[in-house]
Amino acid sequence: MSDRTIILQDADFLVRDYETIERGLSVVIRGNLIVDIGKAEDLKRDHVIDEVYDLSGKVLLPGMINCHTHTAETMYRGRGHDFEFPDWMNNLVYPTNEVMEAEGDELFYYLAQLSAMEAVASGTTSFIDNCVNFTKRHVYHTAKAMDDMGFRGAVAKDAVDQSPMDRGFTGPIDEEVSAVREFLGRWKAEGSDLVQAWVGPNGTAKKPNGGATDELLHKLKAVADEYNTRLHVHLAGTHWEIENVRKQTGLVGSIAMAHQLGILDERTSLAHCIWLDRSEMEILAETGTQAVHCPSCNQICAIGVFPMVGLMELGVTCAIGTDGAPQNDSLDMFREMRSAVLLQRITHMDADAVSHKDAFRQATEYGAKVLGVENLGKIEPGYLADLTAIQVRNNPFLMPMYDPLETIIYACSGGRDVAMTMVNGRILYEKGEFRTVDPVKVMSEVEAASKRIDNKYLHTL
Numbered sequence: 001m002s003d004r005t006i007i008l009q010d011a012d013f014l015v016r017d018y019e020t021i022e023r024g025l026s027v028v029i030r031g032n033l034i035v036d037i038g039k040a041e042d043l044k045r046d047h048v049i050d051e052v053y054d055l056s057g058k059v060l061l062p063g064m065i066n067c068h069t070h071t072a073e074t075m076y077r078g079r080g081h082d083f084e085f086p087d088w089m090n091n092l093v094y095p096t097n098e099v100m101e102a103e104g105d106e107l108f109y110y111l112a113q114l115s116a117m118e119a120v121a122s123g124t125t126s127f128i129d130n131c132v133n134f135t136k137r138h139v140y141h142t143a144k145a146m147d148d149m150g151f152r153g154a155v156a157k158d159a160v161d162q163s164p165m166d167r168g169f170t171g172p173i174d175e176e177v178s179a180v181r182e183f184l185g186r187w188k189a190e191g192s193d194l195v196q197a198w199v200g201p202n203g204t205a206k207k208p209n210g211g212a213t214d215e216l217l218h219k220l221k222a223v224a225d226e227y228n229t230r231l232h233v234h235l236a237g238t239h240w241e242i243e244n245v246r247k248q249t250g251l252v253g254s255i256a257m258a259h260q261l262g263i264l265d266e267r268t269s270l271a272h273c274i275w276l277d278r279s280e281m282e283i284l285a286e287t288g289t290q291a292v293h294c295p296s297c298n299q300i301c302a303i304g305v306f307p308m309v310g311l312m313e314l315g316v317t318c319a320i321g322t323d324g325a326p327q328n329d330s331l332d333m334f335r336e337m338r339s340a341v342l343l344q345r346i347t348h349m350d351a352d353a354v355s356h357k358d359a360f361r362q363a364t365e366y367g368a369k370v371l372g373v374e375n376l377g378k379i380e381p382g383y384l385a386d387l388t389a390i391q392v393r394n395n396p397f398l399m400p401m402y403d404p405l406e407t408i409i410y411a412c413s414g415g416r417d418v419a420m421t422m423v424n425g426r427i428l429y430e431k432g433e434f435r436t437v438d439p440v441k442v443m444s445e446v447e448a449a450s451k452r453i454d455n456k457y458l459h460t461l
């Protein structure tokens with residue numbers, strides 16, 4: 001890693017975290033870390049600077065952390081919006097994944113890079129890619145794609161031992177567990193300081209479309225602990241799941257079931273967490289389990305609304321994910337933060353239910369907590385230099401600017417307004433240019449594959 005020292009100079013505003021905003025400051029970055037913040041003239045006196053990057057006319061923010069997505073699903077962005085949720089899985093997700101399998105590892109590599117391109121161009125510096133059902137076979141190439149590009153995040157590998165529609169992605173428990181072990185071991189040997197290998201079962205086998213049995217979930221948590229890594233699971237995402245759990249276990253819901261299985265702790269994050277009662281919210285608070293909500297997915301799939309207000313009252317760490325492209329059509333976390341706030345307000349019929357500051361905190365420092373990286377998600381000395389700069393001068397979409405955070409959360413569009421994104425002290429994106437990836441190659445590979453997949457399946461929808 002380079003030890004060069006860069007000064008990001010004279011930002012109009014520096015949004016250090018959800019409650020600290022300062023004017024006209026500069027930031028010194030050495031290698032991958034923020035080392036100092038202050039007035040440019042003082043910083044230039046105190047540090048030997050190799051490169052000056054002008055931030056005048058811009059607002060500097062910590063990069064967003066997208067805590068739940070599926071990069072392979074970018075392949076079917078814009079399809080299947082009018083299916084009821086179970087049909088959406090059965091008619092869109094599974095068959096398309098099945099057809100994509102024939103394309104091999106390369107396609108999954110390019111889809112991860114395409115998603116990371118969309119992320120950095122919209123101010124996101126990390127994501128958690130939950131590689132579920134068929135895509136679990138391509139986790140190594142997904143992780144490699146992110147690492148090669150210099151993008152941060154985690155790749156969580158699925159394991160499934162029971163599904164009512166066996167399309168060839170379920171397996172016996174021992175085989176599923178050893179495939180997860182193989183990935184964790186192989187990725188550990190790569191020694192990446194950017195991308196983590198996680199365990200990411202799609203969910204409980206009690207979901208209508210199946211998943212991991214209790215025995216498998218229990219074993220997967222043990223494997224995650226053994227490898228000193230994290231567990232990420234879709235849980236309590238639909239009322240169908242909860243009805244099945246209640247019928248089969250007599251418990252109040254999936255969170256109570258997961259608690260009984262011993263898989264909930266501060267190293268477990270749960271995607272969706274929509275259907276849970278007060279006692280289950282308390283379980284999340286007591287165990288330190290994190291909840292990741294996906295506001296656009298809640299609305300597009302019509303599966304319910306995340307109980308953010310109740311969880312925040314109890315001190316549960318809530319973070320935000322976009323989910324995959326077909327549940328959202330965008331990986332832009334600015335859209336997602338806005339949607340998170342608006343969805344809570346209309347649900348509670350209360351314009352004060354949650355604020356833009358809550359959403360921003362969830363997309364930054366709480367996202368870092370889910371990712372398990374302590375010095376991430378704020379602009380502070382000692383923190384990792386994962387940053388994004390928003391163009392505000394001469395930008396008709398973002399003027400006037402009284403409170404930059406409020407304006408940005410409600411009015412910013414990532415791909416349009418992001419001027420620069422840096423991950424680990426390295427600029428990955430600047431003014432429409434991607435510096436660490438060949439965008440023409442990535443997009444032409446995905447475009448060509450999309451035509452083949454459309455011919456084989458998608459046109460039938």
Ligand SMILES: [Zn+2]
Pocket residue numbers: 068069070130234271323324
């Ligand atoms: Zn998901």
